[in-house]
Amino acid sequence: MKERLEALRTEALEALQQVTDPGALNELRIKYLGKKGGLTEILRGMGGLSAEERPVIGQVGNEVRGAIEAAIDELQERFQREETESRLRAETIDVTLPGKAPLSGAVHPLNKVAQELEDVFIGMGYTIAEGPEVEEDYYNFEALNLPKNHPARDMQDSFYITDEILMRTHTSPVQVRTMKQMNGKPVKVICPGKVYRRDDDDATHSFQFNQIEGLVIDKNIRMSDLKGTLLQFVQQMFGQQAQIRLRPSFFPFTEPSAEVDVTCVQCQGHGCRMCKQTGWLEILGCGMVHPRVLEMGGYDPEEVSGFAFGMGVERIALLKYGIDDIRHFYANDLRFLNQFARM
């Protein structure tokens, strides 16, 4: 019996050496180790052995089983390894091909800039007010110290609908509406929105454009506060190195009034084509709220004072992105819009 076992071992190990695929391996396992396999077959004859022989043969049987099993396991592992390797080989792809682009659109650059401007002011404690784009002459002009036939009305050529109703020429009427609504209480708002002025369209002019204006009214608001506010704003918008420069100017609704230049964003003030070698770019107008405007808004100019400022969103966007023609904003060419689909 021992010889039969040894012979089985030799036969099995030899057979296993010839195996090349997992299916054949499994067949051999059944053939030698299965319930009806060769080993079981031989060991079934153990019943006829003596009590002394039985443990000896049993041990041999176990050794044979162990040896065959070990050989099978080894093969099995090898097959698995090979299978994995071949699978990896088969699954190899060209990683340099482009990935699937997720859908992505873009917020319009004018709104992108407007939102950025709004956020800066929100961070400075401003709320946002809005008003109608079709306005009454009263809110657009008269309550802003621009009575009918005032020569300063020429500064803003308007689209009238009737004698008393027009397309707003600035977002200042929202300031007037805000003052009336606040009813004498302090004001700190910005007013973004579309405005309309009769203007021949060219690379720097558009009859429709966007403005953001600000208004602050409280006790003891000073012109130095206006300067401080604007400096804080431009540094947040254009970087800490940005400085401002005020030049006296005229707006009917402010006194004193000023135009504000900011350090050129392109050359940082050294002088370049964009700033016409001056180092400065004009970006906004501002001033102390005219006492007439305060009075008409329901405030006592002896009690409170205020400042106001305003800027064109297109102008800031042109500067910020280096866009050469304002008309791009309204053509809505996807090749243009798509350039703003990023941080």
Added chain:
Amino acid sequence: MNVSYKWLNEYVDLSGLSPEEIAERMTRGGIEIDRVESRNQGVTGVVVGYVKSKEKHPDADKLNVCKVDVGTDEELQIVCGAANVDSGQHVPVAVVGAKLPGGMNIKRAKLRGVESQGMICSAKELGLPDKLLPREQQEGILVLPADLKLGTPITEVLGLEDAILELDLTPNRSDCLSMLGAAYEVAALTGLDVKLPESRIIDTAEQASDYVSVAIEAEEQCHHYSARYIKGVKIAPSPLWLQNRLVAAGVRPINNIVDITNYVMLEYGQPLHAFDADLVSGGRIVVRMAHDGEILQTLDDQERKLDSSMLVITDGEQPIALAGVMGGASSEVSADTVNILLESARFDGGTVRKTSRQLGLRSESSARFEKGVDPERVLLALDRAAGLMAQLAGGLVAEGVVQAGEVGAEPAVVSVALAKINRYLGTTLSGLEVKTIFGRLGFAFEVAADDVFEVSVPTRRGDITRDVDLIEEVARLYGYDNIPTTPIEGASTPGSLTVPQAIRRELRKRLTNAGLHEAISYSFTSPAQTDLFPDLAEQVRPVRLAMPMSEDRSVLRTSLLPQLLEIAAYNRNRKNDNVTVFEIGSVFHTDEETLTRLPHEKHRLAGLLTGSRRQSQWNVKAEAVDFYDAKGLLEEIFRLLGVQNSIRYEAAAPTHYHPGRTAAVLLETGRGYERIGFVGQLHPEQQRDLDLQDTYLFELELGQLYDAADAAIVYKALPRFPASGRDIAVVVDRTVQAGALTAAIAETAGELLESVEVFDIYTGEKLGAEKKSVALSLIYRHSERTLTDEEVTELHGKVVAQLEESFGAELRK
């Protein structure tokens, strides 16, 4: 206003200050100088010469050979082609080596075989602007006065060694529409003194009142009218120095009398008018409102039809001038004029402005009256001009000024306290500093108790009426740069967006993440566009501009969709067929023929999808967008706003939408379900007209959504008990809407139904053309316990029975 640096020097001593320095200081002081331009456009080596003889060129009909003396020993031979050249003339001569504007260099040359040692120049060749040249100088060579020294540089003769400062004036600083005004400004900025011009009038025996009478019949429109009578003038060209100054200021010289009125207007800012006194019947001046329909021929030879809002100067009968705007042709000064009636008046700015706008007629005069002239200068300018007419045109000035109305030249007294100045500006100025500033401005003042400055504002500064106006003067002369930079004092306030603003930002974020680009289009459009999509508003009457720039932009948009279609077409024309865009903006509706109140201005969201959903790629096939892409965006938006359970879709067929592929969107509000928009395909005919592929649109009113939006997220506990799912497929008529099936299921199953979803729609021959199979997945769940199989089966059985009953549904096995 163009200010000549040399001329300005007459009133303020500018030595040591270059034109550029003046420009910088004025700009920083609030008078913006657009540019500083040299009057010399590149002339060197051109001198005064004398034409001693002229002979015909032997080989050219149109050329002359001139012998010219330019004050040197050598006589020059110059070939000249100008028709007006003649012996005995003084002319500008560009000698060999001279340079002319445009880069021309003068060299020794032979013209048709005859040597030429230079060139006799025209005014144009010297770089003088064509439109400012007197008529006689526009053609041929420039003939100079005979009293010039030969060899004098022409740049000196024509005043070209000068710079022009172009002032870009704000409406409040009309005082700088005069040389004197500019001089006062420069003086204030530099601390220099102003030297005023002199008016010399030599007494005569004649009395002006014997020749002229003045009456004002419209006192509100004409505050003051003054006139002088100048006898025996000789009309001639003005002396060169005067012409040079006019040209420098951009005014064309005409003749000595007209030039003097223009010169004094430029000097004082006070417009003047010279009538030919013999053509003013009876020397009568009556200022009155025009009669409706009255006709006046103005100096530019145009017939003007007047109305009763316009102020005219008449001779008691006929209008002879449009007050403050332009004179009349009938009394124009001409070569034959001998006697002058000189007008200096103060007309109401608003009246002049209205008249000039109404007639589309603007002049140097109207530009000044509109903004208000200095009352004090009405008589000063009158005397100055009369004096010059005596001096330069040989006239005799009759004794006395004939006038009516009020001079009104009392300086206003405006007070401001030092404390208020410092409180307003955030400065710490001393009383002395403020005194110095007012002194430099030439403002007289007294200091009352508590450092209150009582300032007598000169009448030339009509813009200063309140304390803040004085504060601005202090600020700009102190220097805006010197005002400190401070933070606002007091409690800080929290900043925030309003709910609608926050919603619009979320919509932008969500839609761009879904691949759409945001567009912004014009609010003005054509009337045809406003007719395209009328169904979303009950009262669509577009708002029309009174004076549109073009018919294409003559009305306010009533829908956002037409412009989105334009954007699709625009991009298609640029080889981009795949367009997915949205816009958030206002539309404008009214129910009025003529607006008496503001129109309804509604915020809307609109979107357009056409072409492929995404770009095709090596591993992605292009798939055309369809209705459900558009609807999916809306569903996403409604989920975002927390209103998804208050929305219903109903098949609809609004104008220019595909009648079989469009839904009305309804929102449940406190007033029941309200239609807030449409989603659907553009009508195929429209698509064909616009050459677009299948195009899907949506447009929503945002107003109701702002109100309905629910920002509060309320957490719902995760289910603790298992769900039980049942799938069914039912065959129904093709016309049965899936929405009706799911609604019926929800209604029948009640609270135990967690969800029902359509997961397949099948049509095919097996079912017949009129049928479809709808596969639905139902999930049942109880929140407190596990449902038994029997319970679910029973409930589901009811659902199926209901479908069979209501829709004739057949359960597909």
